[in-house]
Amino acid sequence: xxxxxxxxxxxxxxxxxxxxxxxLKNISLSIKKGEVVAIVGHNGSGKSxxxxxxxxxLLPAEGIVTVHGMDTCAEQNxxxxxxxxxxxxxxxxxxxxxTIVEEDVGFGPENLGVVPSEIRSRVEVALREVEMSxxxxxxxHALSGGQKQRVAIAxxxxxxxxxxxxxxxxxxxxxxxxxxVLSTVLRLNRDRGMTVVMITQFMEEALGVDxxxxxxxGRLVMEGTPQEVFNERALLDESRLEAPAYVQLRDRLISxxxxxxxxxxxxxxxxxELARVLxxx
Amino acid sequence: MPILVxxxxxxxxxxxxxxxxxxxxxxxxxxDGEFLGIIGHTGSGKSxxxxxxxxxxxxxxxxxxxxxxxxxxxxLRxxxxxxxxxxxxxxxxxxFEETVExxxxxxxxxxxxxxxxxxxxxxxxxxxxxxxxxxxxxxxPFELSGGEKRRAALAGILAMRPKYxxxxxxMAGLDPxxxxxxxxxxxxxxxxxxxxxxxxxxxxxxVAMYADRIAVLDQGSLGMxxxxxxxxxxxxxxxxxxxxxxxxxxxxxxxxxxxVAIERDYFRMDELSQELIARWHHDR
Ligand SMILES: Nc1ncnc2c1ncn2[C@@H]1O[C@H](COP(=O)(O)OP(=O)(O)OP(=O)(O)O)[C@@H](O)[C@H]1O
Ligand SMILES: Nc1ncnc2c1ncn2[C@@H]1O[C@H](COP(=O)(O)OP(=O)(O)OP(=O)(O)O)[C@@H](O)[C@H]1O
Ligand SMILES: [Mg+2]
Ligand SMILES: [Mg+2]
Numbered sequence: 036x037x038x039x040x041x042x043x044x045x046x047x048x049x050x051x052x053x054x055x056x057x058x059l060k061n062i063s064l065s066i067k068k069g070e071v072v073a074i075v076g077h078n079g080s081g082k083s084x085x086x087x088x089x090x091x092x093l094l095p096a097e098g099i100v101t102v103h104g105m106d107t108c109a110e111q112n113x114x115x116x117x118x119x120x121x122x123x124x125x126x127x128x129x130x131x132x133x134t135i136v137e138e139d140v141g142f143g144p145e146n147l148g149v150v151p152s153e154i155r156s157r158v159e160v161a162l163r164e165v166e167m168s169x170x171x172x173x174x175x176h177a178l179s180g181g182q183k184q185r186v187a188i189a190x191x192x193x194x195x196x197x198x199x200x201x202x203x204x205x206x207x208x209x210x211x212x213x214x215x216v217l218s219t220v221l222r223l224n225r226d227r228g229m230t231v232v233m234i235t236q237f238m239e240e241a242l243g244v245d246x247x248x249x250x251x252x253g254r255l256v257m258e259g260t261p262q263e264v265f266n267e268r269a270l271l272d273e274s275r276l277e278a279p280a281y282v283q284l285r286d287r288l289i290s291x292x293x294x295x296x297x298x299x300x301x302x303x304x305x306x307x308e309l310a311r312v313l314x315x316x
Numbered sequence: 317m318p319i320l321v322x323x324x325x326x327x328x329x330x331x332x333x334x335x336x337x338x339x340x341x342x343x344x345x346x347x348d349g350e351f352l353g354i355i356g357h358t359g360s361g362k363s364x365x366x367x368x369x370x371x372x373x374x375x376x377x378x379x380x381x382x383x384x385x386x387x388x389x390x391x392l393r394x395x396x397x398x399x400x401x402x403x404x405x406x407x408x409x410x411x412f413e414e415t416v417e418x419x420x421x422x423x424x425x426x427x428x429x430x431x432x433x434x435x436x437x438x439x440x441x442x443x444x445x446x447x448x449x450x451x452x453x454x455x456x457p458f459e460l461s462g463g464e465k466r467r468a469a470l471a472g473i474l475a476m477r478p479k480y481x482x483x484x485x486x487m488a489g490l491d492p493x494x495x496x497x498x499x500x501x502x503x504x505x506x507x508x509x510x511x512x513x514x515x516x517x518x519x520x521x522x523v524a525m526y527a528d529r530i531a532v533l534d535q536g537s538l539g540m541x542x543x544x545x546x547x548x549x550x551x552x553x554x555x556x557x558x559x560x561x562x563x564x565x566x567x568x569x570x571x572x573x574x575x576v577a578i579e580r581d582y583f584r585m586d587e588l589s590q591e592l593i594a595r596w597h598h599d600r
Pocket of ligand 2: 176177178179181207209328336356357358359361362363364365405
């Protein structure tokens with residue numbers, strides 16, 4: 036099966052002006068249509084910088100970034116690229132630009148030239164999707180931290196981009212909210228073939244994706260399935276990361292001699308294994 | 317002396333058409349050297365509550381007393397702010413100077429300390445939060461990554477060496493190792509300096525691990541207040557409130573569903589892992 040490449044980076048380097056050190060070094064990667072990928076890495080490793088290259092918010096100093104073959108450095112492509120690749124920033128305050136929640140959610144589609152009647156229905160659907168309909172007319176600044184994140188996500192959904200880039204978009208949500216957003220995103224991926232790129236510090240969130248990219252000090256140090264990546268304990272450690280808690284527990288049990296499978300990575304999988312081992316005795 | 321919250325209610329924009337009752341009738345205390353965890357669903361009132369602890373918000377009803385000082389009294393406000401250090405949910409709110417060092421020095425400077433001491437405290441705090449001053453002191457706070465900003469905001473408060481540390485989701489956006497290190501740092505301040513800690517968190521694991529007591533907010537009311545054991549034994553209620561259980565507790569539940577009898581509940585992975593290993597050796 037040949038899948039269409041949506042985002043491709045070839046030997047990309049980036050350095051902020053005035054900064055002595057490069058934020059990204061020689062990164063090559065490609066993301067296919069319909070893929071769900073996670074980007075993980077220590078603080079300052081370059082995750083947010085990388086994502087901003089995906090939709091031409093930042094331009095590479097070295098190498099090439101293309102979206103559907105369109106060079107992000109060519110100005111005539113910018114609008115089309117932003118229409119296709121939508122992003123939720125790490126801090127929702129950078130996203131909430133107007134005063135009222137529903138205006139904020141409609142801001143993106145409006146900029147894309149969507150007609151007003153269509154904007155209204157998109158805003159309504161997106162707010163419902165994140166369970167913020169009751170807050171449609173509230174002032175954006177008067178929201179709680181997690182409510183702001185939900186509204187920022189609604190703003191992205193209303194743009195109906197082809198690629199969703201979520202920069203720690205669930206960091207402030209309660210456990211249920213985080214699960215809901217994640218399942219919404221996965222549903223959009225399944226039903227509409229949306230490509231999803233999520234940055235996260237919750238390693239367990241990265242378990243459900245197709246591929247994980249690991250950044251460390253501006254370099255792409257690893258790329259693989261969650262299984263492959265989270266079994267590379269030494270490399271994770273060097274990159275200042277840790278495997279998800281259940282994977283760590285699994286490994287502790289295995290080294291203590293319990294005959295459980297290396298494939299168990301989640302609560303349920305581990306419980307299945309343990310139930311087999313403990314009750315078989 | 318503790319922080320006392322007495323029958324606190326807070327309504328935003330009271331008297332207007334947009335009046336919003338965010339908290340009602342909350343009473344609790346934070347003792348010296350106590351670690352109080354605060355959990356609750358999105359919009360349950362956590363940030364509103366903790367902004368009362370240093371007088372940033374004033375109660376619509378009720379009182380907040382910090383070591384006996386009422387936050388309503390304007391002339392005590394400076395005193396109270398030096399006792400209670402607060403790190404906001406979004407660190408951007410407290411970073412505004414031109415360099416990271418100046419930002420971190422802002423609090424100590426306001427306390428009237430001498431320049432050498434300010435400098436020393438700022439550098440010490442930066443090292444503690446994992447921002448080596450050689451690399452970060454001269455940077456602009458606006459040119460930091462998300463997690464670096466959070467660390468800088470925390471350093472600014474640590475440099476004041478407050479008696480109470482009030483932290484709103486301090487771990488959000490920190491990398492796994494940073495999370496572990498900062499939690500250990502907070503714990504060492506508590507043990508070494510007897511610093512009282514109030515931490516809002518969406519991580520059930522973090523509060524289960526570190527908190528002496530946990531306050532659970534639900535739609536602006538105090539739904540539960542108790543030890544981690546007490547709170548997390550009421551798992552179904554927590555889940556209904558949009559919360560969850562610590563990962564160890566979830567595994568215990570999943571095992572019971574599969575017919576593996578586990579006598580008591582566990583909140584910590586390390587304890588559960590010992591139990592499982594012991595159990596396996598015993599069964600053999
Ligand atoms: N506007 C800027 N100007 C100069 N340097 C910057 C700027 N933004 C980020 N940096 C630096 O570039 C590096 C990469 O930052 P980036 O924000 O991409 O990291 P990140 O992986 O997203 O980190 P975090 O997990 O903390 O959000 C960091 O060392 C950071 O200090
Ligand atoms: N300035 C304000 N004006 C009006 N209402 C507000 C204001 N700030 C917060 N609120 C409302 O008060 C309620 C409690 O908000 P608060 O920020 O305390 O919640 P929280 O528990 O910290 O939530 P989160 O986990 O999302 O940060 C929310 O419903 C919010 O919309
Ligand atoms: Mg970032
Ligand atoms: Mg809050």
